[in-house]
Amino acid sequence: MTSRVEVLSTSRLLLHQLCADDAEFMLELLNEETFLLNIGDRGVRTPADAAAYIVNGPVASYEQFGFGLYAVELKKSGESIGICGLLKRESLDDVDIGFAFLEKFWGQGYAYESAAATLDYGRNVLGLKRIIAITTPTNQSSIKLLEKIGLRFEKMIQMPGHHSPNKLFASDS
Ligand SMILES: CC(C)(COP(=O)(O)OP(=O)(O)OC[C@H]1O[C@@H](n2cnc3c(N)ncnc32)[C@H](O)[C@@H]1OP(=O)(O)O)[C@@H](O)C(=O)NCCC(=O)NCCS
Numbered sequence: 001m002t003s004r005v006e007v008l009s010t011s012r013l014l015l016h017q018l019c020a021d022d023a024e025f026m027l028e029l030l031n032e033e034t035f036l037l038n039i040g041d042r043g044v045r046t047p048a049d050a051a052a053y054i055v056n057g058p059v060a061s062y063e064q065f066g067f068g069l070y071a072v073e074l075k076k077s078g079e080s081i082g083i084c085g086l087l088k089r090e091s092l093d094d095v096d097i098g099f100a101f102l103e104k105f106w107g108q109g110y111a112y113e114s115a116a117a118t119l120d121y122g123r124n125v126l127g128l129k130r131i132i133a134i135t136t137p138t139n140q141s142s143i144k145l146l147e148k149i150g151l152r153f154e155k156m157i158q159m160p161g162h163h164s165p166n167k168l169f170a171s172d173s
Helices: 020-030 033-038 047-065 110-124 140-148
Strands: 006-009 013-017 069-074 080-087 095-101 130-135 152-157 166-172
Touching (some): 013 110, 020 080, 033 095, 047 069, 069 110, 080 110, 095 110, 110 130, 110 140, 140 166
Parallel strands (some): 095 130
Antiparallel strands (some): 006 013, 130 166, 152 166
């Protein structure tokens, strides 16, 4: 097993950098219907695709920016249940928060617990003054969660490669 870099700890969760060991978990998450519908199809169909996605996405982001999407693990069982973290996209000036969880772990406050800790980390450890989030206008569970951690709707924006405009939420400290 590759040595893991732990980034955040909450009462029930550990957030750690994604690595090759997480390929099977990412393969499952990226192909859940709700991920495909609300976030998009990353074209990841095999464990090898998932490993390449981890290296070219999250790992490249840790190296370039010092942050990225992290695996969220349940402390009590060691299971990976989702991803949560910060992204710097070429198409946006500000850093945005992102999250996705396996459906079987929804509704237990895990997304809230990890997103609140990630926002706090972005502000107080990374020193980010402004953190945003992008969501499709119909993604009510994501919108509710963003509002619960203190982000507010600002405007609609058209992102490159998206068919229709998204909602942009923001938090300024
Ligand atoms: C968006 C997403 C992460 C939300 O996940 P979730 O599991 O519903 O989120 P949570 O469990 O943290 O919060 C949901 C509710 O559970 C409640 N809850 C249940 N048990 C809880 C507990 N033990 N402790 C705290 N809260 C609890 C929360 O209060 C919250 O309810 P509320 O919003 O009515 O107050 C999830 O729907 C998802 O992964 N979607 C697909 C990917 C996606 O769309 N990502 C966002 C792209 S922008």
